[in-house]
Amino acid sequence: MCKVISICNQKGGVAKTTTAVNLGIGLAKEGKKVCLVDCDAQGSMTIALGYKEPDRIEVTLATLLSEIMEEEEVSISDAIIHQDEGVDLIPANIDLAALEINLVNAMSREVMLRMLIESIRSEYDFIIIDCAPSLGMMTINALACADSVLIPVQASYLPVKGLEQLMKTIQRVQKRLNKKLVIEGILLTMVDSRLNYAKDISQLVIDTYSNKVPVFETKIPLSVRAAEISVEGTSIYQYDPKGKATAAYRTLTEEVLSRG
Ligand code: ADP
Ligand code: MG
Numbered sequence: 001m002c003k004v005i006s007i008c009n010q011k012g013g014v015a016k017t018t019t020a021v022n023l024g025i026g027l028a029k030e031g032k033k034v035c036l037v038d039c040d041a042q043g044s045m046t047i048a049l050g051y052k053e054p055d056r057i058e059v060t061l062a063t064l065l066s067e068i069m070e071e072e073e074v075s076i077s078d079a080i081i082h083q084d085e086g087v088d089l090i091p092a093n094i095d096l097a098a099l100e101i102n103l104v105n106a107m108s109r110e111v112m113l114r115m116l117i118e119s120i121r122s123e124y125d126f127i128i129i130d131c132a133p134s135l136g137m138m139t140i141n142a143l144a145c146a147d148s149v150l151i152p153v154q155a156s157y158l159p160v161k162g163l164e165q166l167m168k169t170i171q172r173v174q175k176r177l178n179k180k181l182v183i184e185g186i187l188l189t190m191v192d193s194r195l196n197y198a199k200d201i202s203q204l205v206i207d208t209y210s211n212k213v214p215v216f217e218t219k220i221p222l223s224v225r226a227a228e229i230s231v232e233g234t235s236i237y238q239y240d241p242k243g244k245a246t247a248a249y250r251t252l253t254e255e256v257l258s259r260g
Contacts, residue, residue, distance in 0.1 A: 004117055004127045005184055005256075006039075006146040011162050012133035014154040015189035017044045018226060018236075019252075020130035023150075025235040026253030028086035032125040035080070037061065038092035039113070039142050040132035041100070046091040049083050050233030054093035062095035065112050069102070076120060085235050088124075096138065103137050110137070110177055114145035135169050143170060144177040148184035155191040155201050155219070163209070184259070185214040187252065192222040218252040221245055 007020045020036060028034045038045040038061060043054030051057065059078040067074045081089045103109045117127060129142045143149060149170060153163065163186075174181050186209055188202050206215050220226075223245035229236050236246045 002121045002124050002127060003148070004121070004129065004146045006129040006131055006142040006149045007152065008131045008139060008142065008149050008166065009151050009153065009162070010133055010135045010139070010166060011154075014152045015220065016133075016152050017048055017130050018230065019150070019152050019187060019189065019220070019249075020045055020128050021048050022236050022249040023252060023256065024087050024126070024128045025085045025237060026249055027126050027128075027256070029237065030253060030257060032257075033123065034086075035088040035090065035120060035124045035127045036083075037090045037117075037127060037129045039096075039129050039138050040092055041094055041097035041138075042132065043091065043093045044230070045130040046089065046093065048230050048233065049081075049087075049089055051081070051089075051091060052233065054091055057091050057093055060095055061090050061092045061116075062099040064090070064116055065096075065099055066102070068112050068115050069106050074116070074119070076116075085238065100137050103141075110140050110144050113138070113141035117145045135165065140169075140173065140177075143173040143181060146178070146181055148182045150184040150187060152187045152189045152220075153205060155188045155205070156195075156197070156222075167213075183213040184256070185216045187216045187218070187220065189220040190222045191219045216252065216255055218248055218255050220248045220252070 007016045009016055024034050024036045046054040059075055064074055064079050079090050083089050131139045131142050209215060221244050223243060225240040225243045226236055226245040229239045232239050236249055240246050
């Protein structure tokens with residue numbers, strides 16, 4: 001059985017992409033078949049996996065979605081990149097921004113990505129979707145096709161208002177588009193355990209949400225090495241095998257696996 005997890009938070013810089021990459025590669029290291037789907041026109045996940053010039057990639061998520069829109073044959077196998085660390089990637093680039101605008105007038109605009117994901121589901125154990133920092137049409141598509149949503153929250157600022165908006169969007173998607181969508185959990189990221197206010201914010205998130213939605217036991221610590229990998233184009237496991245953030249992403253992988 002394949003599980004589709006969308007990594008979502010409309011705030012930028014909360015470690016969505018870092019989490020998508022390192023959870024995805026973590027699951028692949030545990031022997032799972034994993035496809036990572038870049039759903040951000042910035043192509044940050046594509047870059048983070050070592051493809052430094054996403055705008056030069058010809059066949060991307062935008063190509064596939066426009067083929068679906070036009071009811072043409074979908075060139076999935078041309079789009080999928082087999083990355084060195086054992087995951088597959090459907091890349092994205094700036095073309096996705098134009099596609100998102102065209103999508104607004106399309107029939108079934110909220111479920112275009114679902115049509116694509118359904119067609120590859122049987123080939124994978126996990127499909128991990130990295131969302132853009134927005135609640136726009138592509139993010140709605142990512143929520144509409146997912147089994148669960150994982151919400152990274154940076155532990156160094158007060159996230160409550162943004163989270164309320166995200167929760168409302170999730171509830172709307174659950175109601176209208178995807179009844180089976182569940183919240184996988186809130187993941188606290190960039191936790192600086194030396195700072196008391198980071199502890200306070202962690203506790204605030206736990207107090208505010210843990211009776212409504214799961215909060216992961218695992219917290220991702222703040223780590224300079226983790227910050228460096230986004231330009232290195234490798235996973236944290238390769239770049240810093242003994243690091244504390246690496247250990248945390250291993251534990252997160254186990255936590256996700258233990259939920260089945
Ligand atoms: P998002 O996808 O939510 O915008 P990113 O994954 O791109 O977030 O992370 C935002 C920035 O924070 C990047 O520069 C990244 O390298 C850095 N970063 C991610 N995780 C950590 C961490 N645990 N400690 C320190 N910096 C981190
Ligand atoms: Mg990102």
